[in-house]
Amino acid sequence: MPTATVQTDSTDIAARQRWMAVLARADSAELEAAWAGLADKPAYRLLRKPEVGLVMARGRVGGAGGAFNLGEIAVTRCAAQLAGGRTGFGYVAGRDVRKCELAALFDGLLQDGARQSQLLAGVIAPLAEAQARRKAATQGDAARTKVNFFALERGEDGK
Amino acid sequence: MSQIALKAGFDDSVHDSQRVFRALLDAMARPGRIVTPPAPPELPAALHPATAAVCLALLDFETPLWLAGPDVAEARAWLAFHAGCPFAATPDQAAFALVTDVAALPALGGFALGSDEMPERSTTLLLQVGHLAAGQGKRLSGPGIDGTALLAVDGVAAAFWAERAAACALFPRGLDVIFTAGAALAALPRTTQVED
Numbered sequence: 001m002p003t004a005t006v007q008t009d010s011t012d013i014a015a016r017q018r019w020m021a022v023l024a025r026a027d028s029a030e031l032e033a034a035w036a037g038l039a040d041k042p043a044y045r046l047l048r049k050p051e052v053g054l055v056m057a058r059g060r061v062g063g064a065g066g067a068f069n070l071g072e073i074a075v076t077r078c079a080a081q082l083a084g085g086r087t088g089f090g091y092v093a094g095r096d097v098r099k100c101e102l103a104a105l106f107d108g109l110l111q112d113g114a115r116q117s118q119l120l121a122g123v124i125a126p127l128a129e130a131q132a133r134r135k136a137a138t139q140g141d142a143a144r145t146k147v148n149f150f151a152l153e154r155g156e157d158g159k
Numbered sequence: 160m161s162q163i164a165l166k167a168g169f170d171d172s173v174h175d176s177q178r179v180f181r182a183l184l185d186a187m188a189r190p191g192r193i194v195t196p197p198a199p200p201e202l203p204a205a206l207h208p209a210t211a212a213v214c215l216a217l218l219d220f221e222t223p224l225w226l227a228g229p230d231v232a233e234a235r236a237w238l239a240f241h242a243g244c245p246f247a248a249t250p251d252q253a254a255f256a257l258v259t260d261v262a263a264l265p266a267l268g269g270f271a272l273g274s275d276e277m278p279e280r281s282t283t284l285l286l287q288v289g290h291l292a293a294g295q296g297k298r299l300s301g302p303g304i305d306g307t308a309l310l311a312v313d314g315v316a317a318a319f320w321a322e323r324a325a326a327c328a329l330f331p332r333g334l335d336v337i338f339t340a341g342a343a344l345a346a347l348p349r350t351t352q353v354e355d
Contacts, residue, residue: 047167047240079240085164 019110019124023103024092026127031102034123044105047087048079050097076100082108166201168241169215175199179216186337186346191299191308193291193345203234205259207287209339214285218242218255225250225282228259250282257285261314267322267334278331281349289313291340301351310345312338320353327351 023031035041052074059070078090078100088108090100110119169175175197182196198208199215205228206214218224218238225247226235238244247253250269258264264286273281296311297320326349327333333349347353 045167047165049172051172081165087165 028099043083050078078104080104176216190351191310205234209344218244222254223247225253225256272332
């Protein structure tokens, strides 16, 4: 039934997952700047105002271990209906309601085939690039302090 | 793919829901009293304001809803989005039954009446009627009523009253009913006796 609110023309699911993920990981300031830089902003109204809830984050030990509950994280969700009738959804970790609203607006705009390629190149690609750069920097910092552990044969068990 | 333009829900979902719940408590505690809960600013065409308000306040992912009446597709999508409730395939699986036109109401025997151990597992009926008026019509008595109260419910068949009386004779099993008409609602808990 909720599928009634999602328009799927010119939108394949994997592509949408990708841009929603990039929007969710983006900084609030980055999204605000992208929104401010947008020509012809659409009129919109919020079907569901941003609301904060808890989601159980689950993890897995090793590659094949059973799933365990890591803990609850705050997640904000929002649904915005744009002037054209498309509905954008934002689901972002944390409590930043404005960021969630912007993510929903961009999701709605990206469903519009006429604007999609321009937005993907102009907004999503730079955000994804910045995220990749931040991730690489963090990994580089961590790699510098990496300690290698060696298992030493002590021979106690083999007597 | 067809797209139904969804309408918004409550402006302030937490506080509006609490105000609706408070109004419902009043109505349930004083059978026959007509109360007016705050309504959402826009609602599907098939729902009255009071019905929409009660649905948003009471329904969630744990309360299967059985929905009947003409042209309820929009209401179904709206409730799925804003209330997040699942939809029951048959009346006896439903925690709430919403009948947007009492003419579409099936025999009450089909609804869940609860069990003696768990009477709260019964279906709560949410019936949209044409008109509600206090001070005339059926004579109500029982808990929450000082002596008797009068309530007129427009458009409900005579069979409904007989079937309700039969279901409520199984106390603690039974059916609780909420009537809505426009912005107003009145409740008829299972403890209330109804006479002509």
